Amino acid sequence: MSEPAVQPRRGYSVRTLPGFAVMAVFCFIALYAPIIILVVFSFNAGTSLAIWEGFSLRWYAQAAANEAVQEAAVRSLILASIAATVATVAATMAALATTRTRRFPGRTMIYALINQPLMVPEIVTAVALLIVFAWIKVATGHTSLIYLITAHTAFCIPFAYLPIRARLETMDYTLETAARDLYASPWNVFSRVTLPLMWPGIIAGYMLAFVISLDDVVITEFVKSAGQETLPTFMLGQLRRVVTPEINAISTVILAAGAILVSLFFWLSRGRK
């Protein structure tokens, strides 16, 4: 802290606009207040979502003991792990194919296809999948998680693709040229040079895909067969009934998990500089 006398007076700055800072602070409060209230009431001892009756972990205990919640949580995690893994592998391959290249025939088409799930409203994709998968389910009688896994993988691909592609584009192609020059076979070039260098992008892509799969409600709601609730669809179903802070407890856990993953993502993408 400097002496008040030495501190220069804030002069005329072209960077300030009247009222903007107040608005911004209001926005930040508005962004976090609902979430904070939700988290606070997850620790409420009473059943109210608005009247504080003391601190308690009873709703967490109740949620943890609820078999439906347990099942949905496990299913969500399995689904997200498989979908994010497959999507990341596919996206990594596609990113290798579509970056650092001249215009090869079909490049625009491949690029458009990979980003297609981002262009179409989720509800539209959801009912389209409902139509097709209902037909397959009737035809084969098969109703495993495979439908959800396929659907989640498809919409996770563009999210995994973005950071991987961004990473690849900043990579110096002469490194791979140098490896080839030093007698590395195509596989060795990939495993010894390309892969280690693109690793942060792949991890970032995996985490984005994981978060996106974990958060999905719309497509899951339309694709799932009976008894295949994920945590978000379970919560959506619960909202029709009397809501207790148990929902808040589950929400808080989801928020915490998401915040950790996003922070990691930020940290990784900063580290690559």
Add this chain to the structure above:
Amino acid sequence: MTDASLHTGPAAGELEREAEQADNRSRWMLSTPAIVIICLAAAGPLMVMVLYSFLTPGDYGNVKWEFSTQAWVNTILQRDIFDDTLMWADAHLSIFWRSLSLSLITTVLTFVFGLPTAWFIATQPPGKKEFWLFLVTVPFWSNLLVRTIAIQELIRAEGVINNTLKFLRIIDEPIQMMFTDFAIAFGMTYVYLPLMVLPIYAAVDKLDFRLVEAAHDLYATRWRTFWRVILPLVKPGIIAGSILVFIPSLGAYVTPRVLGGGKNLMFGNLIELQFGQGRNWPLGAALSLMLMAAVMVALIWYVRVTSRERADV
């Protein structure tokens, strides 16, 4: 110098052609898994949906394999049950109108709140900038349903807002906010705000403040500088933010379902209805394609505007 007749190398262009073909082949092979999965579970089903929109609805959901254009007619028209005359499907039209107007309101509201926020972040000193940016990004990546639930708990009849107002004796009876258009607009503004802030932030961050100084130097007041210099320069960010908010608003499903209830339907909920109680899959398919077309129009408008802006620069 070697005699030309001794030349025994590959034919002209042969090596290049071989290299190019091998390159194309490997690029296509690498893209195959992603393409197959997306065709299977995203792009392909959309094609099937086109087919379904021209079929006849089954009695208990699904379809009968009979060609019909009835679904498309029914998107905007309906047949009177007494005298069989065609008339406007008012229920549908009002839902279209609600979707469009709420999406526009959401876009305007997110802009009004988002621009100052983006400006504030971009004018922070370098070390603090990342922190504020991070604060906007975290809600963006956190679960949409959870954020909608947070809003719901805030505006319920027994929610925090009503309870606080009652406690302060400003109201006696709770204000009915849930299941109104206001609730939907409020919720969508809340969940989509980061989508407006981020692109505007990127534009302000790139803004050359010497231009702003130049405007001040040339006797412009703060507000005239804002209107004449700053806004035109950050316009690309504003357009990008608007499209990023407008498109998901138009296709919103979760937020109107939770906050709007059974009466205040938006486009997405109308589509769902056809696959649920409505039992009219072809109509649902046709409505989905309409929604997709509307989104495409917005996207094409965006691409055209941005390419023109780029051409101007």
Add this chain to the structure above:
Amino acid sequence: MKMVAGQELGTTGMAVNSDAVAEEPAVEARRISKIFQGETEVRALDDVSVSIRRNEFFTLLGPSGCGKTTLLRVIAGFEPPTMGALYLAGTDISRLPPNQRPVNTVFQNYALFPHMSVANNIAFGLEMLGKPKDEVRQTVDDMLRLVQMEALKTRRTSEISGGQQQRVALARALAPHPEVLLLDEPLSALDLKLRKEMQIELKRLQNETGITFVFVTHDQEEALTMSDRVAVMNAGKILQIGSPQEIYQHPAERFVANFIGESNFLDATLSGGTVDLKAGGRYDVTVPEGVAEGSVSVLVRPEHASVRSGPAGDGEMSGTIETVVYSGEATTLHLRLATGEPLKARSPNSPGEGTLPGQGEEAAVSIGAGAVTVLRD
């Protein structure tokens, strides 16, 4: 220290028996063309033939975009030629991918692997060749000693200076003891002092290892300092190949003369073995192939023209001093000859007061015997 490691290593990969082909050139490019298709067709290499001798320091010199780097990339195998064939020690390697060519490259930006240590960078090529671990370790140590980098063995490549990176890049490319080492403007990123040091260093490494060096540069001084032979390139063609002396003293074309050193071009008439300068004077010359008798253009280097005050005598050219430029070790006089042609004359500065004519004075110019070169252009 003679390059021991390299001798022990022998040749790499599919190298050919060196006794049988001793007379074969190390690299021979036969009629190579490279056309880049784009919005406009670019002919980066236009029917280039060149043969590079064993153990030679060979330099490709030319302005940017002349095709010198493209030729290097064709030799390395990074770029397939549109036409033509490439021979390494007498074997056609046109179809070999870069990882099977016993040729290594020092890249312009060094291209050191940022995720590996200095030692691991140097070991990379040897590991890819499947050399036993002991041998790899031994060679890496030898290489580190060769480029005087032993102390930084375990450092990351991002933690060392540009000059040190340069040495690591050299060691990495030399470690597998290639038949040919390609160097793509490796000194361009260094500052002047370091560049001078590395020029001598490179020459020493070439002597010690006995490897054929093909060096690409746009810096004529660098080319003259280091090379056994220089090929001057422009617009995808090789204009002249020769020793630095030949290239400097007897450039074949106006472009070569202009690109290397400073030049005066004067109009003259050629008849028999002599030229008569339009501005005055008759000189014996060697006439290059393809130059007809009659009107020609000749080259005179500024340091070969001497100037004295006063009116021109017999066989001298008369002119007026327009500008005097002092540059430390020499003074350059810019003259306007009586014919209207400009001429630069440079003389070394001697201690004490100079006796050169001053600005505006009338002066007489004479040229030393053998200093007039007829150009083909």
